[in-house]
Amino acid sequence: MLSNFDFSVITSALPYLFLDGMRFTLTLTALAAFGGIVLGTLIAMMRLSSLPVIPLVAKGYVNLMRSLPLVLVIFWFYFLVPYLGQWVTGADRPMSVGAFTSSLVTFTLFEAAYFSEIMRAGIQSIPKGQAAAASALGLTYFASMRSVILPQVFRNMTPILLTQTIVLFQDTSLVYVLSITDFLGAASKIAQRDGRLVEMYLFAAVVYFAVCFVASMAVRHLQKKIAIIR
Amino acid sequence: MNYNWNWGIFFEASPEGTGTYADMLLSGLLWTVVTALCAWVIAFFLGSLIGVMRTLPSKPANAIGTAYVELFRNIPLLVQMFLWYFVLPEVLPESWGGWIKQLPNAPFYTAVVCLGFFTASRVAEQVRAGIQALPRGQKNAGTAMGLTVSQTYRYVLLPNAYRMILPPLTSEFLNNLKNTSVALTIGLLELTARARAMQEFSFQVFEAFTAATILYVLINIVVIFTSGWIERRVAVPGHR
Numbered sequence: 001m002l003s004n005f006d007f008s009v010i011t012s013a014l015p016y017l018f019l020d021g022m023r024f025t026l027t028l029t030a031l032a033a034f035g036g037i038v039l040g041t042l043i044a045m046m047r048l049s050s051l052p053v054i055p056l057v058a059k060g061y062v063n064l065m066r067s068l069p070l071v072l073v074i075f076w077f078y079f080l081v082p083y084l085g086q087w088v089t090g091a092d093r094p095m096s097v098g099a100f101t102s103s104l105v106t107f108t109l110f111e112a113a114y115f116s117e118i119m120r121a122g123i124q125s126i127p128k129g130q131a132a133a134a135s136a137l138g139l140t141y142f143a144s145m146r147s148v149i150l151p152q153v154f155r156n157m158t159p160i161l162l163t164q165t166i167v168l169f170q171d172t173s174l175v176y177v178l179s180i181t182d183f184l185g186a187a188s189k190i191a192q193r194d195g196r197l198v199e200m201y202l203f204a205a206v207v208y209f210a211v212c213f214v215a216s217m218a219v220r221h222l223q224k225k226i227a228i229i230r
Numbered sequence: 231m232n233y234n235w236n237w238g239i240f241f242e243a244s245p246e247g248t249g250t251y252a253d254m255l256l257s258g259l260l261w262t263v264v265t266a267l268c269a270w271v272i273a274f275f276l277g278s279l280i281g282v283m284r285t286l287p288s289k290p291a292n293a294i295g296t297a298y299v300e301l302f303r304n305i306p307l308l309v310q311m312f313l314w315y316f317v318l319p320e321v322l323p324e325s326w327g328g329w330i331k332q333l334p335n336a337p338f339y340t341a342v343v344c345l346g347f348f349t350a351s352r353v354a355e356q357v358r359a360g361i362q363a364l365p366r367g368q369k370n371a372g373t374a375m376g377l378t379v380s381q382t383y384r385y386v387l388l389p390n391a392y393r394m395i396l397p398p399l400t401s402e403f404l405n406n407l408k409n410t411s412v413a414l415t416i417g418l419l420e421l422t423a424r425a426r427a428m429q430e431f432s433f434q435v436f437e438a439f440t441a442a443t444i445l446y447v448l449i450n451i452v453v454i455f456t457s458g459w460i461e462r463r464v465a466v467p468g469h470r
Contacts, residue, residue: 067404068408069410070408072411072425075426075429076443080436171306184306184309197317197320198317198320198321201309201316202317216304
């Protein structure tokens with residue numbers, strides 16, 4: 001029952017929860033969002049290009065990632081990244097890869113599929129005449145992407161990209177399956193050590209709720225502010 | 231790559247003594263599908279109810295609907311899973327908590343309820359969007375014909391809204407299906423958990439995960455085809 005709810009369990013764990021746990025979660029979220037958006041933009045450009053094969057490869061990648069549960073993808077890369085590292089560096093044994101690197105690679109590659117769908121919608125929503133006008137002005141494909149199309153796409157899509165980043169923030173809690181000390185991992189370790197599951201999990205829920213609720217309010221506010229009236 | 235491939239592993243007996251590794255993965259697939267379907271029943275009905283509440287002219291109904299959606303959308307699924315599984319039995323009156331803890335298949339029931347309530351918040355958003363996308367005249371026409379509010383929803387608004395939101399509902403169903411894998415953390419023996427167990431028993435990591443990947447892709451394809459079939463079946467003739 002809640003009558004023996006013990007706040008001191010939470011207060012004494014605060015430094016560990018936030019300085020170790022939340023710092024890991026936020027770093028992972030920020031880096032994976034950045035990497036995911038960059039890679040996602042490239043995948044979206046590949047998917048919309050008129051080259052042979054490339055759009056199919058991009059489409060296959062996105063559809064594959066989107067049909068797999070994140071937990072399975074986390075396991076996949078946890079075992080695959082050492083071999084990939086070996087292949088890239090040409091070492092003679094699988095590379096030992098830390099938990100952080102492994103989860104960063106996983107989340108970047110996984111979220112890139114979702115970010116690429118957002119960027120694709122964004123690029124497609126720019127009138128075709130703009131790309132035509134840019135090429136009539138003598139801009140190359142990359143120059144027109146860089147200075148004409150993408151700046152508008154980022155502006156239009158910022159709220160959706162940020163919303164997806166909030167989803168990513170929640171998803172990072174799944175690194176729990178690799179026993180990593182992210183925010184939830186830290187809460188869970190204290191919970192098991194002290195036998196205080198009720199306090200720690202409720203506190204984790206409250207913190208996640210507060211962060212995500214405030215962030216999504218901010219996104220909604222931003223959306224109103226930057227919306228271009230057409 | 232110095233990795234010993236062994237694709238024959240699927241036909242070897244698993245150390246659990248109940249069949250081959252292939253049987254083990256297939257039983258995981260079955261749990262995944264059953265959990266997803268049961269959770270979807272809760273998600274669909276509860277989500278529709280909450281979604282409708284958010285479109286009603288009543289302030290309290292709106293507030294409850296909004297609070298529900300915000301609460302379930304802003305807490306990670308894994309945390310919700312822990313709350314249902316570890317916290318709920320402790321905060322309930324002792325006799326109820328004890329009853330929950332003694333349930334056989336507790337991870338299964340917990341996963342179904344947790345996923346159902348979680349997915350309901352997503353379904354609610356789609357239902358609300360569907361209803362709000364209908365021309366305002368439809369509701370007014372329903373009222374003008376003397377239908378009560380519930381009759382207007384039952385016979386006019388919902389049948390149209392559901393048809394319109396079938397594609398996003400399909401992707402919510404697929405999310406729900408993939409989310410069952412989160413329940414491995416509370417001990418549900420679904421497909422990802424079984425692939426992981428196979429990897430631990432046999433050390434054939436990539437065979438186990440490849441098989442799980444193929445099975446997930448296959449169910450996705452089945453779901454997408456089924457939903458396309460439903461969409462054609464329920465389409466209003468001559469509409470669009």
